[in-house]
Amino acid sequence: MIKILFCKDKKIEEGKYENLALYKNSVDLLWVDIEAAKDEELAVLDEVFSFHELAIEDCIFPSQPKIDEFTDHLFIVIYALLNSEGEITTEELNMFVGQNYVVTVHEKPVPVLTNIAKNLSLENTDFIKTPDFLLHAIVDKVIDGFFLLVNKIDSEIDMVEESAVEKPGKEMISRLFEIKKKIISLRRIIVQQQKVIKQITTKSNILIKEEMIPYFDDILDHIEQMNNALETYRDATTNILQWLNS
Template sequence: MTEPRPHKSPAATPASAPADAAPVIAWTGARDGVWNCYHDEKGGGRSQLAIDEIRAAIESGTGTLWVDLDNRNPEEVALLTDVFRFHPLAVEDSLNPDSRVKVEEYDGYLILIVRTIDFVRETEDPYDIETVNLTCFLGRNYLVTVHGAQDTPVRTTAELLSRKPELAAAGAARLMHAVVDQAVNAYFPILDQLDLFMDGLEEKVFASFDQSALREIFSVKRLVLSLRRHLAPQRDVFSVVTNRPSSLLTVETQIYYRDIHDHVLRINDALETYRELLSNTLDSYLTQVSNRLGTVTKALSAVATVSLPFVVVSGMWGMNFDSIPLAHSPYGFWTMLVVQLGLGFLLLAILRWRKLL
């Protein structure tokens, strides 16, 4: 994020915004304080509320408040306990980068932790991925998102919200759906890239037998296993979100989360297919290597067999005895050469007849 984010200081409380106020919800780039926006029940939209106004919006229980926090900033993290009064264990989970994806409901709010993903552009390894947690606190009329440096789902949803303020009017649960949907959709570009990896890998496997092809097979396999490890728990989480009754997620809202659950299942099925393709590709590679080794061994065996008469004949007539037949004949060398060549061609014909060559 490179553009400056102006910090506005509204004079009125969130609930007192005029009914005809034009929505000014916008993602404005670089962080200058806590980014937040509020959509009141009269249709007005505002952003960059002061801390007291955030408290007023929460206490009013009306409208839709969205507060985005960077967990690397202690001042922003303090809002979790000082303003929203979240449980210390829930706050700890939101700050721990190794927290498992999960959904838990507390008194008056729930916490949903999902894992989003992207390729690491700074490394030379094309199969290196980075996964980060995105935590959502959902209350009756507010949504709090907590993340680290990777904020693509939040930024994308905020840009969508700036174009469609009515998204916030649908409620905090629908707003959380939009954020989480972007986090899950981040897996689809990875699958597209994985598909390209698979195509190139199959061509390379059938074109060469070098060690680099084997290394790439295991690199892609490691990528697939890593994706499955991060995605599998989210399948169970969204199954709970879509089926367990909740005071914060109505049946009508849970229908939207079923779409996310369906996406997770589709991604998981695709990864399972890629895993099977990789196993088949590895088997094909090893089979080709084995066949090539068998062909080379077969050729070497044939050469050794055909050269056997040369070794036997030259060894017999090369012994140091005076009584060896043709040892002193002027035709001895040529006779032995003809015998050696004749036996060699005879063995070669037998091998071809038996289809051993």
């Protein structure tokens, strides 16, 4: 499924698939979102945008978070969180960023993208100005999703700690091990995202304007806060486990 939004003369419109090549060469900002793509839909990555074959291949097969720089576009892979309850479930989000476009490719629905598209559809042209601004909006909302999960882990540890005092036992130990496993998994994902965003801020590229760097730095600050919090939570679960086993 392909969804196309474009901005021209400060007006947001939903585009048609058959006019995609025209939009690429005539609009101020083009956003193409490809979800659960069929072969003919993936073909636009080559036929319309002429993206590098290795980047297109990464959209088909699982990839780790990364950023690759090509002559006229960036290729970025990050993970978006799909849930904030139970097991951590993520979706690989592949993004191409060019002079006047952003192309996002993913298999499952990503709520973050849906919400940003709604804001665009409201014709809030001050919300999204340029491709690097749209890229920032996407990355920022993706990281915010992880922040929500980190806060829930904090609450979960508090609840388990209170229960452990009142009713210590194997059930509490099992719950703590589950929380600790979640913390380790979450931290690994966040660290990978952090490396990608750092490259966005440090690489010299005309597609990411100088005035956007502080906004990406702000995301890095949020990630550092999450890393510190997760380290504290990991230590807390270790201490509670030691107390329960003493």
